[in-house]
Amino acid sequence: MYEGAIQDLIDELGRLPGVGPKSAQRIAFHLLAADADDVERLASTLLRVKNEVKFCSICGNVAQSEICRICSDDRRDLTVICVVEEPKDVVAVERTREFRGRYHVLGGAISPIDGIGPDDLRIRELLTRLRDGVVTELIIATDPNLEGEATATYLARLLRPMGLEVSRLASGLPVGGDLEYADEVTLGRAFSGRRRVE
Amino acid sequence: MYEGAIQDLIDELGRLPGVGPKSAQRIAFHLLAADADDVERLASTLLRVKNEVKFCSICGNVAQSEICRICSDDRRDLTVICVVEEPKDVVAVERTREFRGRYHVLGGAISPIDGIGPDDLRIRELLTRLRDGVVTELIIATDPNLEGEATATYLARLLRPMGLEVSRLASGLPVGGDLEYADEVTLGRAFSGRRRVE
Numbered sequence: 001m002y003e004g005a006i007q008d009l010i011d012e013l014g015r016l017p018g019v020g021p022k023s024a025q026r027i028a029f030h031l032l033a034a035d036a037d038d039v040e041r042l043a044s045t046l047l048r049v050k051n052e053v054k055f056c057s058i059c060g061n062v063a064q065s066e067i068c069r070i071c072s073d074d075r076r077d078l079t080v081i082c083v084v085e086e087p088k089d090v091v092a093v094e095r096t097r098e099f100r101g102r103y104h105v106l107g108g109a110i111s112p113i114d115g116i117g118p119d120d121l122r123i124r125e126l127l128t129r130l131r132d133g134v135v136t137e138l139i140i141a142t143d144p145n146l147e148g149e150a151t152a153t154y155l156a157r158l159l160r161p162m163g164l165e166v167s168r169l170a171s172g173l174p175v176g177g178d179l180e181y182a183d184e185v186t187l188g189r190a191f192s193g194r195r196r197v198e
Numbered sequence: 199m200y201e202g203a204i205q206d207l208i209d210e211l212g213r214l215p216g217v218g219p220k221s222a223q224r225i226a227f228h229l230l231a232a233d234a235d236d237v238e239r240l241a242s243t244l245l246r247v248k249n250e251v252k253f254c255s256i257c258g259n260v261a262q263s264e265i266c267r268i269c270s271d272d273r274r275d276l277t278v279i280c281v282v283e284e285p286k287d288v289v290a291v292e293r294t295r296e297f298r299g300r301y302h303v304l305g306g307a308i309s310p311i312d313g314i315g316p317d318d319l320r321i322r323e324l325l326t327r328l329r330d331g332v333v334t335e336l337i338i339a340t341d342p343n344l345e346g347e348a349t350a351t352y353l354a355r356l357l358r359p360m361g362l363e364v365s366r367l368a369s370g371l372p373v374g375g376d377l378e379y380a381d382e383v384t385l386g387r388a389f390s391g392r393r394r395v396e
Contacts (some may be wrong), residue, residue, distance in 0.1 A: 001291075001292065003261055004251070005247045005262070006251050006260050008246070008247075009244065009246075009247045012243050016228060016229075016243075018225070019217075019225070025286055025289075026215050026216055028247065028288060029284070030214060030215045031214075031244065031247060031248075032251055032260070036248050038213075039245065039247070040243055040245065042210045042244060043245050045203065045206050045207045045242040046209075046237055046241040048206070048239075049206075050229075052203040053230055062200055064199065064203070086227070087200070088227060089222055102254070149377050186278050
């Protein structure tokens with residue numbers, strides 16, 4: 001609809017996840033009006049991400065160097081690993097300040113529909129990490145959906161025979177939520193996972 | 199929360215209008231996983247927008263050259279000008295295929311709160327365009343909000359004494375909408391602007 005570069009930018013932005021045609025247009029005009037310095041910084045940061053971001057050779061999380069900040073922090077508990085699907089899940093768990101061990105990022109979840117099997121995830125790397133016997137506990141923190149559950153079940157079956165303590169994050173009512181708005185599966189999980197009031 | 203470049207990109211994206219921290223994170227990881235070519239194309243399009251996009255010297259719309267596509271199209275009606283606030287409004291009107299004249303982009307609307315007065319808009323340029331007497335009709339298509347209405351009233355008072363036919367886009371119920379969900383101002387406008395059924 002527009003001429004030349006501005007339409008190209010709207011098209012490019014519209015391809016990003018969660019950016020519809022209206023938002024793409026809004027962002028494009030915002031950038032057109034913005035300082036040239038700001039736009040150059042955004043463009044160079046885009047290029048830097050592709051060149052500079054590495055993946056930690058131990059846990060698979062995003063990192064600036066060979067080993068990520070968490071894996072190179074020797075104050076972290078070496079005996080516990082929290083298994084997550086994506087780097088953003090590491091950030092979510094870190095924010096709780098409840099976990100002081102290390103992570104293992106699988107890079108996704110088992111999903112036969114999308115053609116993703118156990119071999120497409122970083123499970124071999126996880127087994128390598130467990131070989132020296134330092135790790136004694138595994139907390140599986142995959143997403144509470146079909147793919148995440150399938151991955152958790154697969155991992156539990158694979159790892160429990162190795163004598164490890166394997167647990168899964170609790171499902172239940174979200175804190176601050178309303179019982180009447182909870183879906184039946186979540187409410188069912190909240191029942192089956194109920195805890196004695198001390 | 200993340201290390202280095204990926205966090206920088208999340209921060210940069212989060213500054214764009216309508217992009218919250220969660221969307222910024224989602225887009226950043228999408229770009230991290232995307233083809234290097236795609237990311238390079240996005241970065242170069244960003245830079246091109248700042249360098250290549252010009253504003254039409256006649257109407258003020260975005261253009262690739264000195265004069266925009268619409269102003270240089272001699273099949274357009276030279277006697278009518280549609281006055282809009284922003285280039286995106288030109289696209290919206292073009293989409294209706296109801297208007298075959300030319301445009302004038304003001305670059306905003308009168309808004310005393312934001313310190314924008316008539317002198318900050320392209321009103322002087324509009325008066326220059328009207329000087330030769332070719333234009334006989336003006337359709338004011340500023341936004342139907344406080345600032346747009348103030349701008350329309352200002353323009354009408356300024357231009358009507360010049361012997362021009364000046365009109366304002368109709369306000370009323372949106373087509374396909376529901377009467378019960380219309381706000382009282384819109385419904386009031388729909389009443390005062392009612393049309394006889396032929």
